[in-house]
Each structure stands twice: as structure tokens, then as C-alpha cells.
Amino acid sequence: VHALVSQKLPRILTLALRMLGDVAESEDVAQEAFLRIWRRAGDWRGDGGARFDTWLHTVVLNLCRDRLRRRGREKPFAETPERADETPGAEARVQADQASSLVRAALAELPERQREAIMLYHYQELSNQDAATALEVSVEALESLLSRARRTLRARLHGMA
Amino acid sequence: MDRNRFADLAAAYGGDLSRWPIAERAGAEAWLTSSPEAARIIAVHQRLDHWLNNYVVEAARPDLQRRIITEAVSRPRGLPSMLAPWRWSMLGAGGALAAGLAAGVLFVVVAAPPAEPSRSAEFGSVYARSSFGDLGVGMDGAPGGGD
Numbered sequence: 001v002h003a004l005v006s007q008k009l010p011r012i013l014t015l016a017l018r019m020l021g022d023v024a025e026s027e028d029v030a031q032e033a034f035l036r037i038w039r040r041a042g043d044w045r046g047d048g049g050a051r052f053d054t055w056l057h058t059v060v061l062n063l064c065r066d067r068l069r070r071r072g073r074e075k076p077f078a079e080t081p082e083r084a085d086e087t088p089g090a091e092a093r094v095q096a097d098q099a100s101s102l103v104r105a106a107l108a109e110l111p112e113r114q115r116e117a118i119m120l121y122h123y124q125e126l127s128n129q130d131a132a133t134a135l136e137v138s139v140e141a142l143e144s145l146l147s148r149a150r151r152t153l154r155a156r157l158h159g160m161a
Numbered sequence: 162m163d164r165n166r167f168a169d170l171a172a173a174y175g176g177d178l179s180r181w182p183i184a185e186r187a188g189a190e191a192w193l194t195s196s197p198e199a200a201r202i203i204a205v206h207q208r209l210d211h212w213l214n215n216y217v218v219e220a221a222r223p224d225l226q227r228r229i230i231t232e233a234v235s236r237p238r239g240l241p242s243m244l245a246p247w248r249w250s251m252l253g254a255g256g257a258l259a260a261g262l263a264a265g266v267l268f269v270v271v272a273a274p275p276a277e278p279s280r281s282a283e284f285g286s287v288y289a290r291s292s293f294g295d296l297g298v299g300m301d302g303a304p305g306g307g308d
Contacts, residue, residue, distance in 0.1 A: 100216050102215075
């Protein structure tokens with residue numbers, strides 16, 4: 001249990017955080033995802049780590065989608081408050097925060113499926129086959145989602161830069 | 162691998178060839194070493210990758226990991242959450258409510274007078290107006306006389 005949680009929790013939580021933008025909600029999603037793992041533990045057929053990881057990503061995606069629908073909006077990210085920071089290295093941190101916020105905002109503007117494709121392939125580093133499986137699309141459809149997402153992101157982020 | 166395929170792959174998978182589909186990598190690397198245009202395409206997508214990598218999120222808090230593990234070890238493997246203790250208490254409350262309703266209905270049925278003309282005639286108009294009109298008492302007090 002310890003090994004599984006320590007291995008999978010960071011990946012689950014970062015996906016939920018990027019999808020939802022809210023720490024408390026993301027932690028709830030992570031907890032619920034692990035509840036589902038325990039629920040399936042008795043009858044889980046080990047098909048290899050990759051498939052378990054893919055299934056886990058599908059579970060987290062579905063939990064995040066449910067929460068986004070309950071919120072009544074597709075924009076996934078809550079506003080983060082501006083903070084004044086005067087400690088050493090603060091300027092670099094502010095710049096990093098600003099860059100992070102720009103990317104977050106650009107991702108938030110993407111259509112849901114394109115955003116999910118970027119989350120799974122770029123940030124979660126799933127293979128193209130596993131990302132396509134988690135999204136229940138073909139590899140060709142995944143490539144199309146990724147291409148459109150990246151084209152939009154390139155236009156927005158290079159414009160901001 | 163030709164220019165178009167290389168550009169399509171870069172557009173989808175980004176500027177890091179090690180993340181491209183395995184079947185495409187050898188051809189892509191060969192084309193990259195032989196074509197300045199391929200290098201320009203890759204550079205464009207590496208800039209976007211770099212931008213995307215600026216988006217960092219917080220690491221998991223230690224107490225979250227502890228909470229999840231505590232939940233896991235307190236529950237037998239494969240035990241559905243429907244059987245979780247808090248759900249049992251809700252099930253008990255629901256059962257008590259259902260039993261109470263059933264007892265109430267039974268009380269009305271048992272306490273109701275038999276469908277005899279002599280007695281029901283006294284209360285005939287009351288039964289006829291009640292929602293228990295199917296007790297078999299009609300407006301005239303005769304059994305089965307209701308509509």
C-alpha cells in the first residue's frame with residue numbers, strides 16, 4: 001500500500017491539480033481514485049504496469065470531468081491570488097509564477113479534449129498509445145488533438161512572450 | 162520519412178524525439194541530421210515544450226499520503242465502499258424509517274373496523290372520503306360497494 005501510494009500519488013495529484021486548479025478538490029480526487037483502486041483490488045487482473053497506469057489516468061480524468069461539470073463550467077483553473085514576496089530570489093520566483101500562470105491560462109482556453117490530450121501526453125508523459133487509450137480515441141485522433149492544441153498554445157504563448 | 166510526416170509528428174509530439182513513437186524515431190533522427198529544415202521545425206516545438214514546462218504544480222502534502230494509506234489499511238482489500246461503516250449507518254437509518262412507515266400502515270389496517278354493514282354504516286361517509294376507500298366499504302355501507 002505504502003509503495004503504491006508513494007509511487008502513484010504524485011502523478012495522480014499533479015494531473016488533478018492541472019485539470020482542476022484547486023488543491024482541496026484535487027486531493028479529494030486523489031483520495032477517491034485510491035478508493036477505487038482498493039475497491040478493485042480483489043478482482044484486479046494484473047495486465048502490466050502500463051495498463052494499470054492508463055486505467056488510473058482514466059479514473060482521475062473522469063473524476064475531474066465530474067467535478068468540472070458540477071462546477072458548471074469547463075474552465076478548469078481557479079484564480080490564484082497575487083502574492084508580494086520580498087525574500088531573496090523573489091524576482092526569479094515571481095517570473096516563474098508569471099510564466100506558470102500564462103501557460104495555465106492558455107491551457108484553460110483550450111477545448112476540453114485538446115487540454116486532456118496535452119495533460120496526458122506532455123505532462124503525464126504517457127505514451128501516445130496509452131494516452132489514446134485513456135481518452136478512448138485512436139492514435140491518429142490523439143495526434144490531431146495534440147496538433148491542434150499545440151498550434152493554439154504556440155500562438156497564444158509566443159504572443160504573450 | 163519525408164518533410165510533411167516529420168512536421169506532422171513534431172506538431173503532435175513536440176520537439177523531443179525521445180518522446181515520439183518508437184517506430185518513427187529512427188527515420189526522424191536520420192532526417193533531422195540531414196535537413197536544416199528539420200532542425201528549424203524541431204527548434205520551434207522545443208520552444209513550446211519549454212514554455213509548457215513552466216507550468217508547475219505543488220507536490221503532494223505528506224498528510225494526504227498518510228490519510229490515503231490510513232484509509233487503505235482500515236479497509237479490507239476489495240471491500241466495496243458501499244460496505245463502508247458510514248454507509249451501514251445510513252442503511253440502518255433508512256431501514257428504521259421504512260420499518261416505521263410499514264408499522265404505521267399496518268396499524269391503520271389492523272385498527273380499521275371490519276367491513277361489516279352494521280358497523281361500517283356508522284362510519285361509511287368517513288371511509289368514503291378517506292384514502293383507504295379500498296377497504297371495501299361503499300358509500301352505502303355495503304361491502305365492495307365503492308367505485
